Amino acid sequence: MKFLAVDLGASSGRTIVGTIEGGRITLEETSRFENGFKDIGGGKRWEIEELVEKVNRGIAASGPVESIGVDTWGVDYGLIDKNGKLLDLPFAYRDARHQEAMPEVYRIIPKKSLYALTGLQELTFNTVFQLVAERMKRPEMLKKADRMLLMPELIVFMLTGQAAAEYSICSTTGLLDARKRDWDAGLIRMLGLPQKIFGKIEMPGARAGSCGKTPVYLPAMHDTGSAVAAVPAVDGGDWAYLSSGTWSLIGAELDEPVLTPEAEAANFTNEGGVDGKIRFLKNINGLWLIQECRRMWAEQGEAMEFADIAAQAEASAFSATIDPNDPRFFAPANMLDEIKAGLAARKQPLPKSVGDMARCCYLSLAKAYKRELDGLQKVTDKRFARLHVVGGGCRAELLNRMTADEVGIPVYAGPVEATALGNLCVQARACGLFKTIGEFRKAIAEAFPVKVYQPGR
Numbered sequence: 001m002k003f004l005a006v007d008l009g010a011s012s013g014r015t016i017v018g019t020i021e022g023g024r025i026t027l028e029e030t031s032r033f034e035n036g037f038k039d040i041g042g043g044k045r046w047e048i049e050e051l052v053e054k055v056n057r058g059i060a061a062s063g064p065v066e067s068i069g070v071d072t073w074g075v076d077y078g079l080i081d082k083n084g085k086l087l088d089l090p091f092a093y094r095d096a097r098h099q100e101a102m103p104e105v106y107r108i109i110p111k112k113s114l115y116a117l118t119g120l121q122e123l124t125f126n127t128v129f130q131l132v133a134e135r136m137k138r139p140e141m142l143k144k145a146d147r148m149l150l151m152p153e154l155i156v157f158m159l160t161g162q163a164a165a166e167y168s169i170c171s172t173t174g175l176l177d178a179r180k181r182d183w184d185a186g187l188i189r190m191l192g193l194p195q196k197i198f199g200k201i202e203m204p205g206a207r208a209g210s211c212g213k214t215p216v217y218l219p220a221m222h223d224t225g226s227a228v229a230a231v232p233a234v235d236g237g238d239w240a241y242l243s244s245g246t247w248s249l250i251g252a253e254l255d256e257p258v259l260t261p262e263a264e265a266a267n268f269t270n271e272g273g274v275d276g277k278i279r280f281l282k283n284i285n286g287l288w289l290i291q292e293c294r295r296m297w298a299e300q301g302e303a304m305e306f307a308d309i310a311a312q313a314e315a316s317a318f319s320a321t322i323d324p325n326d327p328r329f330f331a332p333a334n335m336l337d338e339i340k341a342g343l344a345a346r347k348q349p350l351p352k353s354v355g356d357m358a359r360c361c362y363l364s365l366a367k368a369y370k371r372e373l374d375g376l377q378k379v380t381d382k383r384f385a386r387l388h389v390v391g392g393g394c395r396a397e398l399l400n401r402m403t404a405d406e407v408g409i410p411v412y413a414g415p416v417e418a419t420a421l422g423n424l425c426v427q428a429r430a431c432g433l434f435k436t437i438g439e440f441r442k443a444i445a446e447a448f449p450v451k452v453y454q455p456g457r
Contacts, residue, residue, distance in 0.1 A: 001433065004030075004065040004214075005423035006055055006155070008072040009223065010092075010246050011036055011291065013051070015058030016417060017065060018424035020433055025424075025447040027417060031058035037092035044095040044331075046151070048078060048086065052158045059211065066431055068211055069219035069423045070159075071226045072152040073247075074172030074271075075127045079134075079145040079197070080157065087141055090151065093125035094331040101133035108190050112264060117187060119178035119257045119270030120171075121283055124327070128174035128191070135192055148197040152221040159216065162209030165199035166218040168225030168279075171272035176201075178257040178270045178278075204229075204274045205430040217430050219423040220274050224249050224281075226422030229274045229437060230415065231388045232445035240373060240384040242403075243418070244393025246288045248324075248365060250372050251281025252380055266375045274426060274437055280380065282372045285324040287393050289361040292335035297354065304354070310398050312355030313362055320348035321364040366402035373407050386410045388450075390418035404453040415448035 005016045014032045018025055033054045037044040059068065078090040091097060102124055105114070111122070120126060131148070134141055149157055150169045157163050170176055170183070175198070177184040183198045202208075204220045220226045227243045231253075243249040257270035257278050271279045290309065297304060322329070322342040332338035339360065340350050351357040369387075377383055386409055389400060394413040404411040415421060425440035434440040 001428070001431065002063075002065045003424045003427045004059065004062050004068045005219070005420040006058065006068060006070040007223065007226075007420045007423060008035060008051070008055075008070070008152070008155070010073050013054060014420070015055070015062055016420040016424070017062050018421070018428075020424075020428050020443075023439075023443050025421070025443050027420065030062040033058075037094065040089060043097060044092040045089040046076065046092055048090060048154065048158070052155055055155060055159070065214060067215045067217050067427045068159075069217050069427045070152045070155050071219055071221050071223045071419060071423050072155070074150070074169060074222045074224075075125055075130065077127060077130070077148050077150045078154040079141055080147050080149060080163070081144050082146040084157075084161070086154075087144055090154070091130065093130075097137065098130045098133040099124045101129040101136060104136060105129060105132050105191065109187065112261070114174070115264040116259050117178070117184060118174050118176055119259045119263070120174040121267050121269030123283060126174040127172065131193055132191055142194055142197070145194065145197050147199060150221070156208050156216055156218075159211045160209035163199055164206070164208040164218060165201045166206070166221040167201050167203050167276070168272040168274075169221040170201055171270075172222055178259060181272065181276060203276065204426050207430070217427045219426040220272075222271065223419045225271070225273045225279060226420075226426070227390050227418040228253060228279050229422035229426060230418040230441070230444050231390055232415070232441055232448065232450060233388060234438075234442050234445045237385045238382045240376060240387050242369060242387055242389045243391045244286060244389050244396070245391045246286055246291065248284040248286030248369070248393065249281045250284065250369055250376065251279055252376060252382065252384070254278040254280045254380070258379060260379070263379050266379055268376065268379060274422070280376070282376070284365070284368050284372060285329055286365065287396070289324060289329060289335065289339070289365070290358060292332070293339070293357055293361065296334055296336045302354070309354065309358045310396065312353070313358035314398055316353065316355035316359040318351055318356035318359045319363065320360060321367055322346070322360065324364050324368050362396070362399045362402055365399060366406045369403050370406035384409060386412055389413045390415060392416055400453045404455045404457075408455050410455070411453040412450045413453065414450040415444065421448075
């Protein structure tokens, strides 16, 4: 049987057909395309109709499939009216409009109280802050809105005409009761948001209508939720994961949320996963650092592939680091200049070459992973035997070696297409090919062997 994953990241998208026969999985990429926000009308926006057009071309190129599933990044949303019309282009999370909403939210509900309820990591772009910014700046939009749809839900709506709300993506909003795994109506009222725009939450595996004659199922619609579902952890014991891409997300899969003051102080987040699991994790500004440096080098006339950049980093002995999660690195006009300014602020030496700059980025990420893994173990009172790295970043061999050396436990790298695999396998389970998440994790492990990086080697 063939299934189609529409896997959309903040910088690229792809459609991937998964064929599952006798419990074995093979993948075929049928389209790949660039994605990214654009400066439109003074704000950073997603051109959603253009994105859906690319998705439709990918669906057409994929041939007949049993079903389709869509996953994307979290927090961003669109508003539709009662006639199904999109009221405006969705803002991107890297837009600055929502930053001033955080004090307003904390005026209404203290930070500690909000965390004890929702368990969400404090990030200025969380949907709760975006929606309150909407109320503050454009209240008429919320009055016209009939539904708020997060990005993958909005894409499914544009493909099927059906509005759905899925647990894992909704868990990125900061508006869910983490224990009940449902919208918190009291919080929504307190913040002055219209209750009617929040739809009934469905769990991964629910059906969401049809695209033409092809059923559309809800995977874990948050891309990290799908990626974690595909972690090939079949050897037992406690393990942590690192979903590595534009963002790095390091965490553990838990049965229940951790809402303690210690978790709040460490700024860990409780997000949803397949089977109601909790993805207890920390967001780290990931390979965005390298991506933006590469873009700036290209603008300066030095276009390079990532492999070339990594090779130059390998040859460098530069050892100064930055904090990747310093807000100054989230959306700078010039990442090269911003990293130099960040190093200068820490009284660190400045990079003199491409290799120095790239090594600074990689080493800074590895040290951030060490710091956050230590915090994860402390807050959960667990000791992890291995770190599973999934997603595109698992191909970054230098970073994997640095990470293993820093964290002091083996790093298991792979699969690259974890997000698509998690998406596909949830669809396949909905169609009866797998009974449990353990079954499809075993199938993934057999089809996509990992590469192990030992500390100190």
